[in-house]
Amino acid sequence: MRTKYILIFILLIGSNHISRAQKDLKEDLIVFFSPQYMITNAIRLDIDIKQGETNKWWVIAPYFYFDNSSTSVLNPDDIFEDSYDPHVYEDMWGAGLELRRKMFLLSRNYDKGFYLSFGANYKYFNIIGDNVTYIEEEGEDGLMYHRMADIAYSININSYSGFATLGHQFKPSSKFFIDLYVGFGLKYSFHNSPQNVSIKYNRDFTDYGYTGTQFLGGFRLGVAL
Numbered sequence: 001m002r003t004k005y006i007l008i009f010i011l012l013i014g015s016n017h018i019s020r021a022q023k024d025l026k027e028d029l030i031v032f033f034s035p036q037y038m039i040t041n042a043i044r045l046d047i048d049i050k051q052g053e054t055n056k057w058w059v060i061a062p063y064f065y066f067d068n069s070s071t072s073v074l075n076p077d078d079i080f081e082d083s084y085d086p087h088v089y090e091d092m093w094g095a096g097l098e099l100r101r102k103m104f105l106l107s108r109n110y111d112k113g114f115y116l117s118f119g120a121n122y123k124y125f126n127i128i129g130d131n132v133t134y135i136e137e138e139g140e141d142g143l144m145y146h147r148m149a150d151i152a153y154s155i156n157i158n159s160y161s162g163f164a165t166l167g168h169q170f171k172p173s174s175k176f177f178i179d180l181y182v183g184f185g186l187k188y189s190f191h192n193s194p195q196n197v198s199i200k201y202n203r204d205f206t207d208y209g210y211t212g213t214q215f216l217g218g219f220r221l222g223v224a225l
Contacts, residue, residue, distance in 0.1 A: 029225045041073075050110065076088075124157070124158055125201075129197075157190065177222035187214055
């Protein structure tokens with residue numbers, strides 16, 4: 001009987017150690033989803049890859065944009081029939097890629113706690129319209145003028161940005177993560193149109209072709225693989 005109780009005691013201790021080891025398991029690959037990007041017609045996925053047995057990570061984040069609706073945040077439908085918004089478009093698509101370096105502030109924290117990150121991204125957008133808009137053309141005197149025309153047109157936008165963020169990554173369970181972050185960035189965008197359309201999608205820092213400083217903030221939901 002004593003041997004039986006001793007074996008049961010050893011099994012309980014062993015299971016307790018296994019449970020603790022699973023809770024303290026350090027993940028090497030986490031895939032995050034950022035819901036807030038859907039507001040600007042985008043899907044962003046982050047792939048966080050740990051660098052060896054350190055508190056440093058590489059983050060690779062592809063972006064995908066698509067919108068053919070006239071009721072989205074950046075392409076609102078006209079409220080009044082006589083209202084005019086030169087930024088209204090028929091179709092938009094885009095793609096981008098971000099590379100980021102992330103470092104937890106405490107060396108013993110491999111996948112949770114406060115961290116700093118910095119990186120850069122590139123995005124490309126193609127916007128198609130078929131309405132009244134402003135075009136730029138050269139006059140007989142050699143000067144550039146703007147006039148309104150009802151034409152089909154396209155606008156290509158190339159956007160570059162660099163940034164730094166401070167965040168806190170939570171680990172509610174062994175495989176689930178929540179990440180909150182804030183930061184600042186600098187973005188520069190180039191507009192090009194074969195039809196010489198002069199409209200710029202530079203209304204605010206959330207716009208596709210914004211140029212200037214940015215306040216960054218958001219959250220990510222992740223699952224370890």
